[in-house]
Amino acid sequence: MANVIKIKKGLDINLKGKASEVLLNGGKSETYAIVPDFYSGVLPKVVAKVGDKVKAGSVLMIDKNRPEIKFVSPVSGEVTAVNRGAKRKVLSIVVTPDAQIEYEEFGKKNVASLKGDEVKEAMLNAGMWPFVMQRPYDIVATPGETPRDIFVSAFYSAPLAPDFNYLVKGQEADFQTGLDALAKLTTGKVYVGIRKGSAVQQVKGVELVEIEGPHPAANASVLINHTKPINKGETVWTVDPANVIIIGRLFNKGIADFSRKVVITGSETKEQGYVQAISGCTIKSLVGGRVATDAHVRIISGNVLTGTKVSMEDYLGAYDNQITVIPEGDETHEFLGFAMPRTDQYSMSHSYFSWLMGKKEYVLDARIKGGKRAMIMSNEYDKVFPLDIYPEYLLKAIIAFDIDKMENLGIYEVAPEDFALCEFVDTSKIELQKIVRDGLTLLYKEMN
Amino acid sequence: MKALRNYLDKIKPNFEEGGKLAMFRSVFDGFETFLFVPNETSKSGVHIHDSIDSKRTMTVVIIALLPALLFGMYNVGYQHNLAIGSDPGFLMTFIYGFLAVLPKIIVSYVVGLGIEFTVAQWRNEEIQEGFLVSGILIPMIVPVDTPLWMIAVATAFAVIFAKEVFGGTGYNIFNVALVTRAFLFFAYPAAMSGDQVWVRTADTFGLGAGQVVDGFSGATPLGQIATASLDSFQGVVNTIGQPISTCDYFLGLIPGSIGETSVLAILIGAVILLITGIASWKTMGSIFVGGAVMALIFNAIGSTVSMTVCPIDHWCLGGFAFGAVFMATDPVTSARTETGKYIYGFLVGAMAVIIRVLNPGYPEGMMLAILLMNVFAPLIDYYVVEANISRRLKRAIK
Numbered sequence: 001m002a003n004v005i006k007i008k009k010g011l012d013i014n015l016k017g018k019a020s021e022v023l024l025n026g027g028k029s030e031t032y033a034i035v036p037d038f039y040s041g042v043l044p045k046v047v048a049k050v051g052d053k054v055k056a057g058s059v060l061m062i063d064k065n066r067p068e069i070k071f072v073s074p075v076s077g078e079v080t081a082v083n084r085g086a087k088r089k090v091l092s093i094v095v096t097p098d099a100q101i102e103y104e105e106f107g108k109k110n111v112a113s114l115k116g117d118e119v120k121e122a123m124l125n126a127g128m129w130p131f132v133m134q135r136p137y138d139i140v141a142t143p144g145e146t147p148r149d150i151f152v153s154a155f156y157s158a159p160l161a162p163d164f165n166y167l168v169k170g171q172e173a174d175f176q177t178g179l180d181a182l183a184k185l186t187t188g189k190v191y192v193g194i195r196k197g198s199a200v201q202q203v204k205g206v207e208l209v210e211i212e213g214p215h216p217a218a219n220a221s222v223l224i225n226h227t228k229p230i231n232k233g234e235t236v237w238t239v240d241p242a243n244v245i246i247i248g249r250l251f252n253k254g255i256a257d258f259s260r261k262v263v264i265t266g267s268e269t270k271e272q273g274y275v276q277a278i279s280g281c282t283i284k285s286l287v288g289g290r291v292a293t294d295a296h297v298r299i300i301s302g303n304v305l306t307g308t309k310v311s312m313e314d315y316l317g318a319y320d321n322q323i324t325v326i327p328e329g330d331e332t333h334e335f336l337g338f339a340m341p342r343t344d345q346y347s348m349s350h351s352y353f354s355w356l357m358g359k360k361e362y363v364l365d366a367r368i369k370g371g372k373r374a375m376i377m378s379n380e381y382d383k384v385f386p387l388d389i390y391p392e393y394l395l396k397a398i399i400a401f402d403i404d405k406m407e408n409l410g411i412y413e414v415a416p417e418d419f420a421l422c423e424f425v426d427t428s429k430i431e432l433q434k435i436v437r438d439g440l441t442l443l444y445k446e447m448n
Numbered sequence: 449m450k451a452l453r454n455y456l457d458k459i460k461p462n463f464e465e466g467g468k469l470a471m472f473r474s475v476f477d478g479f480e481t482f483l484f485v486p487n488e489t490s491k492s493g494v495h496i497h498d499s500i501d502s503k504r505t506m507t508v509v510i511i512a513l514l515p516a517l518l519f520g521m522y523n524v525g526y527q528h529n530l531a532i533g534s535d536p537g538f539l540m541t542f543i544y545g546f547l548a549v550l551p552k553i554i555v556s557y558v559v560g561l562g563i564e565f566t567v568a569q570w571r572n573e574e575i576q577e578g579f580l581v582s583g584i585l586i587p588m589i590v591p592v593d594t595p596l597w598m599i600a601v602a603t604a605f606a607v608i609f610a611k612e613v614f615g616g617t618g619y620n621i622f623n624v625a626l627v628t629r630a631f632l633f634f635a636y637p638a639a640m641s642g643d644q645v646w647v648r649t650a651d652t653f654g655l656g657a658g659q660v661v662d663g664f665s666g667a668t669p670l671g672q673i674a675t676a677s678l679d680s681f682q683g684v685v686n687t688i689g690q691p692i693s694t695c696d697y698f699l700g701l702i703p704g705s706i707g708e709t710s711v712l713a714i715l716i717g718a719v720i721l722l723i724t725g726i727a728s729w730k731t732m733g734s735i736f737v738g739g740a741v742m743a744l745i746f747n748a749i750g751s752t753v754s755m756t757v758c759p760i761d762h763w764c765l766g767g768f769a770f771g772a773v774f775m776a777t778d779p780v781t782s783a784r785t786e787t788g789k790y791i792y793g794f795l796v797g798a799m800a801v802i803i804r805v806l807n808p809g810y811p812e813g814m815m816l817a818i819l820l821m822n823v824f825a826p827l828i829d830y831y832v833v834e835a836n837i838s839r840r841l842k843r844a845i846k
Contacts, residue, residue, distance in 0.1 A: 013496070231844035304495045326495065330487050335449045337485035338503035345499035351508045351724040352499055366489040370501020371481055371574045374618025377505065378784035379728065392784065393833050408837040423494045427502050428618070433493040 005193075005226045007213035007386040011348055011421050013159045015304065016361040017266040017324075021166050022273035024264065026288070029281035032075045033092040034060050038318035039130055040437075041139025041444065042069070044090045052079045057104030057126055057256035060093045068143050072127025074258035074280040076102040092315065095280075103255035111180040111251050116146075119184040123247060126256040130318065131243035132185075135224070135236050136412035137444045138437075147237040149188035149228060152179065153211075154241040155195045157218035158303040162263035162321055164241055165199040166274065171245050172200060178248030179206050182239060193223040200241075215305075216386065221418045225387040230413045242321050262286055262316065266304075266325035267363040268297045277316070284312040286323050296328035298366045305420035306433070329365025337369070345369075348383070348425045373428040381432075384421035389413065391422055395432060398439035403446065411443065456480055474568040478575035502617075506577040508724050512717035513584055513774065519713040520706040521545035524592050525656070527647040527703055530687050531666070532658030540655070548652045549706055552587035555596045559603045560586075567612050578617030578624070578780075579607065585625035585774065588707025589767065589815075590632060591645040598639060602631040622822045623781045629815050641811075643667040646703035647687055663689050668703050670766045670804065674811035676753040697764035708770040711763070718773040727777035730789040731796075735772040736763060738797025746805050754805040762801055771800070771814035781822045785832040792828050796821045 036044035043064040048054060055076040063069040073079075077097040085091045106126050111119065120143055123129050134141035141147070154175075155164045168175050183190045183205055190206040201208065209227055211217045220238040230236055239247070242260055249257050258279040265272050270292045277286060283299060291297055300307035301317040304324050308317055316323070334340070346354050346362040354360070381391040389410040397405035416433040423432040462469045463476040480486075482503070490497065522538075524545030529535055536544075560579045568575045586603055610627035611620045633640045647666040651657035667675075669684040669692070686692050687703055696702060700710025708714075721727035740759035750756050763769060776782055776796050783792035796817050803813025810816065 015496075229840075229843060231840075233844075298489070298495060300495055307495065309495065324495075328489055330489050332485075332487055333449075333453050334485040335452075336483065337499075338482070338501065338507050342499055347499045349498070349500045349725050351504050351726060354499075364496040366495050367485070368488055368490050368497045369485055369499050370497070370503065371486060371576075373502045373576060374616070376502055376578075376618045376780055377726075378779045378782075379786060382786065388836070388839070390785065390833055390836055393829075408840065409833070410840060420494050424496065425498045425500075427498075427500050427505055429497065429501065431491075431493045 003208070003227070004210045004212065005222075007211070007217055007222060007226070009383055009386040010214035010216055011384045011425070012157075012214040013304075013346060013364075013424070014359060014361050015159045015267065015326075016363050017269055017272055018160055018361075019162070019263045019265050019272040019274065021163070023261075024271060024273040024275050024290075027262070027275045027277035027281065027285055029097070029277070029285035031080065031094050031096050031282060032073070032077075032278065032280040033094045033315045034071050034073070034280060035092045035315050035318065036061065036071075036090050039071075039140050040441075041134075041137060042130070044071075046082055046090055046093060048073075048079045048082075048093060050079055050082055053077075054079060054095060055102045055104045056258070057106065059127070060095070061090070063140070066142060066144075068124050069129050069140060070124060070127050071130060072104075072256055074256075074278050076100075103257065106250060106254050106256065108254040109251045111177055111184065114181075114184060116184045119181050122250065123181070126250050128247050128250055128256070131239055131247060133238045135220075135230055135238065135415070137440045138415035139440075139444065141237050145235050147186045147188070148230075148234045150182045150186050150190045150237045150239065151193070151220050151223050151227075152182070152190065152206075152239050152241055152244055153193040153218045153220050153223050154200050154244075155193065155198060155211075155218050157215040158305055159215070160263075160265035160322070160324055161218075161303055162261070162274070167242055167261050167321065168199055168245060171248075172202075174245045174248035174252055175200055175241070176203055176248065177251050178239075178244035178246075179203055181247055181251055182237075182244070186237070191223060191227055193218070193220075213386070216384075216418060216421060219415070219418055221414055222386055225389075225413060229388070232407055232412060234412075240319055243319070260321055262320070263322045264290060264325075265322060266300075268292050268325040268327055279316065279318065281316050282312070283310050283314050283316060283323065286316065287325060288312065291325055293327075296330055298326050298328045300324040300326070304364075305424060306417045327363065327365040329367040332365065332367065349427075368429045370427070370429050372430065375428055375430065377427045380425050380427060381419075381422035384425055385418070387413065387418065391419065395419070395435060398435055401439065401442060403443065406439065406443065411439065416440070453484065456483070471569065474573065474575050475565050478565070478568070481574070502577050505726055506580045508720065508726050509581045509774075510584055512720040512726075513581075513588070513707070515713040515716040516707045516710060516770065516774075517549075517584065517588055519700060519710040520588060520708075521549050523701055523709055524548050524648060524706060526701055527687060528649065528656055531647050531649050531660050531664050532656070533661040533688075534656070534658055536656070544652055544656045547655060548592055548648055549587060551596055552590065552594070552599055552706075553584065555599050556586040556603050557583040559600045560607050563604060563607045563612065567616070571616075573616070576617040578611070582607075582624040582628075585707075586628050589625060589629050589705050589770070589775075591640060592648045592706055593645045593650075594632065594639055598632055598636055599628075602628045602635070605631050618780055620780055621826075622819055623775055623778050626775055626815055626819055626822075630819060633815070641671075643671065646705075661688060665689070666703055668766070668811070669697065670811040673753050673757060674804075674808075678751070678753055678756075681753045694761055694764060697761060705767060705770075708767040711769045714769045714773050721773065721777070727773070728779075728782075728789050730786060731777050731782055731793040732772055734790045734793030735776055735797040735800075738794035738799075739763060739768060739772075739801050740797070741794075742798040742801035746801065752805070757805075762804070766804070766812045767814040768797075768800060771818055772797070775814075776818050776821070781825065783825045783828045783832075785829045788825070788828040788832045792821055792825055795824070
């Protein structure tokens with residue numbers, strides 16, 4: 001019987017455009033790319049040249065500071081561009097795929113018979129390492145370290161997020177292998193968070209934890225904070241469950257197969273469902289022809305809380321398995337909005353009447369719906385922040401960059417995503433996730 | 449609406465950087481965002497936002513204040529009619545009070561918003577809504593006969609020195625409206641206390657002229673209690689000597705500051721604030737608890753008239769309920785942690801009763817109690833947060 005954690009704080013935002021379990025066509029992308037900006041804590045060094053022929057699993061880029069971390073091509077084909085921006089910053093490394101994907105052969109391996117270092121080496125060589133994230137700092141993990149424990153939250157709770165039970169269908173063996181591999185990397189345990197009745201509740205060799213409650217129940221921080229919180233000086237790793245499957249595939253099939261299902265959601269999509277795609281594909285290959293209106297829309301790689309704004313020409317986020325399309329709203333002018341009932345607008349606070357509307361599905365646009373102010377209201381963040389941390393005080397310490405205070409208040413335990421709901425409900429419309437990300441980056445520089 | 453929007457779009461360039469009227473940019477922006485929800489979309493972080501903003505928050509507070517304000521206006525007329533012994537009917541009574549109060553609201557808004565607009569423009573910031581609430585609170589917590597120039601001076605002092613020098617809404621340490629009141633209280637004590645200031649006996653714009661009846665006394669119940677001696681005290685009376693009881697205190701047809709007298713009207717406001725979640729029930733509730741506990745302690749001693757006042761009378765008299773519902777719950781100046789709110793509220797209530805009972809000079813203690821606790825709120829929060837820190841440190845040692 002798994003341990004059960006019940007969280008009360010949090011918020012499920014009921015948005016229109018939920019996906020059902022149907023497989024849509026699409027996912028054939030004209031180009032694939034690695035975008036360094038998707039990886040936190042990585043300084044890109046491009047090793048492939050334009051014109052190089054690559055296979056799926058061939059190295060395109062490494063981390064300058066930790067050269068053992070490799071970023072590989074998700075498909076076979078030809079490197080057709082290395083796009084650079086201001087100060088020669090690498091924007092993307094683009095590969096035009098072959099008709100048939102050829103894979104770099106890494107050899108099938110029986111994880112049970114491998115040592116930790118061998119698992120690590122296999123993952124590094126096949127470009128699986130960037131899937132492993134490290135706390136503190138929420139960056140791509142440093143391979144040289146040994147984490148206290150590894151945490152995998154094997155479900156999603158964000159608005160319109162994919163159903164992990166559907167993603168893992170038919171790949172349960174790969175998921176188990178992935179977890180076995182991760183277990184080799186730590187001296188502690190692998191904790192796996194699940195919902196009640198999860199498709200993966202039979203997994204072995206891990207500490208299963210059942211989590212009940214609203215979003216952010218699936219955030220790794222919730223699992224960590226309620227099982228074994230991070231103390232100063234400790235390191236833990238987290239891996240997204242969909243990426244655990246890809247890691248497992250490496251050992252079971254001997255190839256770097258980055259194929260994954262991506263869910264297409266949001267009120268402005270014509271049809272919702274899942275697309276079978278490969279990491280690094282273009283947004284167009286996923287939602288091309290599926291946007292329902294000609295009006296301004298916002299396409300988001302990821303969910304509405306933590307995703308990235310993208311255009312059709314951009315690429316799917318490295319950790320994303322969701323596309324959300326919502327109205328941009330920049331042509332909307334609501335007259336005297338602050339005085340109107342606005343039952344079509346969602347608010348967690350009871351100052352609008354949406355709380356009387358029952359289980360209504362909302363169409364929310366990207367407007368921030370108010371002016372930016374100093375922090376005025378208290379207890380707003382706390383209501384949606386289910387960790388034993390005072391979010392407001394931590395945020396203030398980050399803004400002031402008072403390192404002692406940040407440490408004391410729990411900066412090492414959090415990732416920017418934990419503050420997403422706080423940012424959503426904030427009366428003062430402060431960009432909290434940005435504050436946390438900048439704070440973590442600065443702290444990392446200061447400490448290393 | 450479309451025409452208005454088009455008009456705004458047409459004149460907008462004038463107010464932007466380099467435009468002819470760029471010096472009024474903040475003012476234009478303030479009015480534009482009041483008329484239309486800003487259509488700025490998110491640049492980083494979350495892509496959708498809750499529809500609440502600080503304009504809505506302040507609007508809800510103002511709506512919650514309206515019952516007390518309207519009742520206060522009526523009561524001004526009512527007390528006046530009682531004093532001159534006439535009964536011109538409900539409507540005229542209200543109109544008299546309305547005309548007596550309206551200039552104070554206008555003065556408070558014009559002075560306060562004038563400073564806010566100027567500072568916003570000077571700092572190149574958006575106009576903040578905080579003063580919309582302060583500006584209506586100020587006329588509600590002063591005696592009806594406060595001269596307008598005093599309100600103007602005090603408002604200017606409070607907005608500049610209690611708010612803008614700290615950085616504006618959200619950064620202030622003291623409740624702005626209460627600083628206004630405290631400034632009046634200490635700078636012009638003669639106009640703020642005693643028996644003469646609580647009931648308007650003169651006419652307003654020619655309305656309600658008349659002679660004050662014999663035996664009239666404008667003392668508030670708290671004033672009467674503070675000056676009474678235990679042996680000769682016959683109970684609290686209204687302005688013309690008729691005895692009044694807790695029920696009258698609750699309904700509020702008694703002399704006092706304009707908005708504070710009716711606990712009933714204040715409770716309507718409290719319900720609005722609590723349902724909408726704008727004010728914290730923890731702060732509000734613990735103030736009443738704190739006041740009651742302190743009152744019971746004094747009841748047990750009972751050596752002066754003030755000490756014998758029962759908890760419910762303490763709740764209903766003076767500015768206790770008004771302060772508890774509208775002033776102490778100001779999120780910026782009260783404790784911000786949930787545990788801290790219990791402590792903060794309890795101490796506000798207890799302090800208010802202590803000042804009322806033990807201080808010979810001031811019959812009312814709510815204002816000073818809240819201002820005092822405004823100072824201590826960060827300290828309370830500090831210890832609450834410190835407990836979390838030491839929990840984290842202990843965990844690391846284990």
